[in-house]
Amino acid sequence: MPRCDRISELPEPLLTKILSYLPTKHSVKTSVLSTRWKNLWLSVPSLDLNCDDFPYREDEVVLSFFDRLLEFNPDLRLLKLKVKCGNFEIEGLKDRISTVIHRGPQHLDVNGCINYIDRDTQTYPFIEYMPLNLYTSKTLVSLKLTYSGVEDPGLVYVPCLKSMTLVKAHFRDDASLERLVSGCPVLEELTLVRDMHSNFEGKVDSFMRVRSGSLKRFRVPLWYGEYCSSLFVKYTLEIDAPRLERLTLGEDQFDSIAVKSLDSLFMVDLNIKFDPEDFSKRNEIRYFLSGITNVRHMIISEKTVKVLELYSNVGMIPKFINLSRLEAMFPCDSLHFLPAFLECCPNLKHLILEIFYPTETEDVYQLANVPGCFLSTLECVQLKRIHVWGEQEMEVATYFLENAAVLKKLTLSLTNYPRYVSDEEIFEEVNRVAKRSPTCQILPDWDLCE
Template sequence: MPRCDRVSELPEPLLTKILSYLPTKHSVKTSVLSTRWKNLWLSVPSLDLNCDDFPYREDEVVLSFFDRLLEFNPDLRLLKVKVKCGNFEIEGLKDRISTVIHRGPQNLDVKGCIYYIDRDTKTYPFIEYMPLNLYTSKTLVSLKLTYSGVEDPGLVYMPCLKSMILVKALFRDDASLERLVSGCPVLEELTLVRDMHSNFEGKVDSFIMRVRSGSLKRFRVPLWYGEYCSSLFVKYTLEIDAPRLERMTLGEDQFDSIVVKNLDSLFMADLNIKFADKFDPEDFSKRNEIRYFLSGITNVRHMIISEKTVKVIELYSNVGLIPKFINLSRLEAMFPCDSLHFLPAFLECCPNLKHLILEIFYPVETEDVYQLANVPGCFLSTLECVQLKRIHVWGEQEMEVATYFLENAAVMKKLTLSLTNYPRYVSDEEIFEEVNRVAKRSPTCQILPDWELCE
C-alpha cells in the first residue's frame, strides 16, 4: 500500500489537543511538515515556553513571538500557560503575560527573572511583579509563581482558584500573602517555599507570613534543597489559621517561629522542623511556642515526625508537659538512637495509637545499647501493628527494640521487620528465627517481613 499520513487526516481540534501536551518549542517545529501544519501550533490552547530557548536570547524575538501568537487568533483561550522568563529581564514581557491572563487561563505557571542588565552591562538583582489583572482572574484554577513579586493591589478575588504554589516569591509587605490567600474563597491547596535570603521588599526587623483561610485543606512547606542562608536580622513567623485544614507538611526550618490556630479538622501532620537552631530550655518564649504548637495539633490522626523534631520534643519534655494526642491512630517516627529512652514517654501521649512505623537512626560510631523501660497505655489496649523500618544491621539494640514490643504489646497483631539489602553478618532467616523465640505477650501476634505491611 502507498504510504499514507494518517495523523494529518485527524480533525484539527484533535491535533491541537495532541500538540497541547508538548512544549511550545516542539509544537512550533511541526509547522514545517506541510501547509496544513504551518499555523496549526498557533491554535493550540496551551503555552509552555522557556524564553532561554530562543536563539541568542534576543528580547525582541521573544516579544515578537508572543505578539504573533496573541494576534493570530484573538479569540483563542489559552487554558494552560507555563512561562519561564529566564534569568534576565525582558522589558515588555510583563504586558504580554497580562494579555495571556486576560485570555482566561485555568492553569498558570510563571517563573520570573531574577536579574537585569543596565546600559553599562552591569548585572543587578531584579524582581518582576505580576500584572495586576492576575489578582482578579475569574478563570484560574491553579497558580504557580516562582521568583515573582507579589503585592497587595487593594482587591484580590480569584473565585475559582483551588491550588496555589509560591516558590521564593517576594512580597511588598507582610499583608500581601494574607490578602492573596484570603481573596481565594475556594482555595484548597497551598505550597509555600520561603526565600532563605529575603522574602520582602525593604528593611524590617520581623516579617509575618500569615495563612488565614476558611477553605484550605492542604498546606505544605516542603523540604527545599538549595541555599540555607537565613537572614540574621529579620525574624520570620509563619502563622496558620485554617479550620478546614486536613493535611499539613512542615518540611524545613524556614521560619523562626510557627503559630497554629483553629486546626480542628487536621488529619495528617508531617513535621520535619526543629523550631530553633538550638533549643534553650531557659527560653520561655520558645518553650511557649512549642507548647502552643503541640497543643494546636492534638486533633491529628496521622503524624509523621523526623529525628530532629523528636529531639526537640524530647528536650521540651524536660521542662514542659507534652499534650495528649487523643485521636492519633497512626504514627511514623524516626528516633535517634540516643532518644530511644524517650520513646515510651512519647507513646504514652498517644493513648489510642493503632499503627506505629518506627525507624531508628544509628550513627556509625554508636555502640551503646539504650534500654527501653515503662509500658505505655496503648500497648495494653490499642496498638495492633508495628513496623520496624529500614533495618541495616542486626545487633543488640535492634533485638532490644523488637523484644520490647513483643513482650509488652498485649493486643499486637503484626510486627513487621523491614530489612534492607545492606550487607549484614546475620542472614534474614537467622534474624526471624531469633525474634520468633521471644515470648510474645500477644498470642496472636505474627512476625512478618516487610512485603506484608500493616494494613
C-alpha cells in the same frame, strides 16, 4: 502504495489537544510537516515556553513570538500558560502575560527573572511583579509563581483558584500573603517555599499569616537547591484554617508557629525545631502542640523528636487522643523517650519506627515503661530500614513483642546493607521471643526497603 497519514486526518480540535501536551518548542516544529500543520501550533490552547530556548535569547525575538501567537487568533483562550523567563529581565514580557491572563487561562505557571542588565552591562538583582489583573482573574484554577513579585493591589478576588504554589516569591510587605490567600475563597492547596537568600535588603520575610476558610492542604517544604542551609533568618508563621486537613512543615527556620482553629486536621508532617531551653519559647511550643492534638496521622523527623524530648523535660506534652498512625524517626540516643511519647498517644494503632544512628555507638538504650496503647490499641508495628542487626535492634523488637498485648503484626524492613547475620537468622532470633500477643505475626516487608 502510499502510506496513509492517519494523524493528519484527525480533526483540528483533537490535533491541537494532542499538541497541548508538548512543550511549545516541540509543537512549533510540527509546522514543517505540511501546509495544514503550518499554523496549527498557533491554535494550541496551551503555551509552555522557556525563553532561554530562543537563539541568543534576544528580547525582540521572544516578544515577537508572543505577539504572533496572540494576534493570529485574538479569540483564542490559552487554558494553560507556563513561562520560564530566564535569568534576565525581558522588558515587555509582563504586558504579554497580562494579555494572556485577560483571555481567561485556568492554569498559570511563571518562573520569573532574577537579574537586570543596565546599559553599561552591569547586572543587578531584579524582581518582576506580576500584572495586577492576576489578582482579579475569574478563571484561574491553579497558580504557580517562582521568583516572582507579589503585592497587594488593593483588591484580591480570584474566585476559582484551588491550588497555589509560591516558590521563593517576593512579597511587597508582610500582609501581602495574607491578602492574597484571603482573596481566594475556594483555595484548597497552598505550597510555600520561602526565599532565605534574598539579595534585597529587608526582603526576607519575617512574618507570614495564612488565613483561609477553605484551605485543606498546606505545605512549607524543605527546599533543596543551590543552597541547602539557610541564613538563619527566623520568622513567625501563623495559620488560621478551620478546614485544614494536611499540614507539612519541613523548613526549620521558624521563630514561632501559631495555629488556630485546626479542628479538621487529619495529618501533620513535622521536620521542625525549636529551642525548649529558651524560656520565652516554651509557651509557644505548648500552644502549637495543643493546636494539633486532633491529628490522626503524624510524621515526625529525628529533629522534631529531639525537640519533643527536650520539651518533655520542662513541660508536659499534650495527649493526642485521635492519633491512630505515627511515623517517627528516633535518634538512637532518644530511644529512652519513646515510651513516654507513646504514652501521649493512647489510641495509637499503627507505628512505623526508624532508628537513626548519627554516629557509631556501642551503647544499648533500654526501653522500660509500657504505654497504655500497648495494652489496648497498638496492632501493627513496622521497624523501618534496618541496616544492621545488633543488641539495640533486638532490644527494640523484644520490647514490642513482650509488651504489646493486642499486636497483630511486627514487620521488619531489612535493607540490602551487608550484615554479619543473615535475614533468616534474624527472623529465627526474633521468633524465639515470648510474645504477649499470641496471634502476633513477624513478617518481612521488602516494600519498605529503600
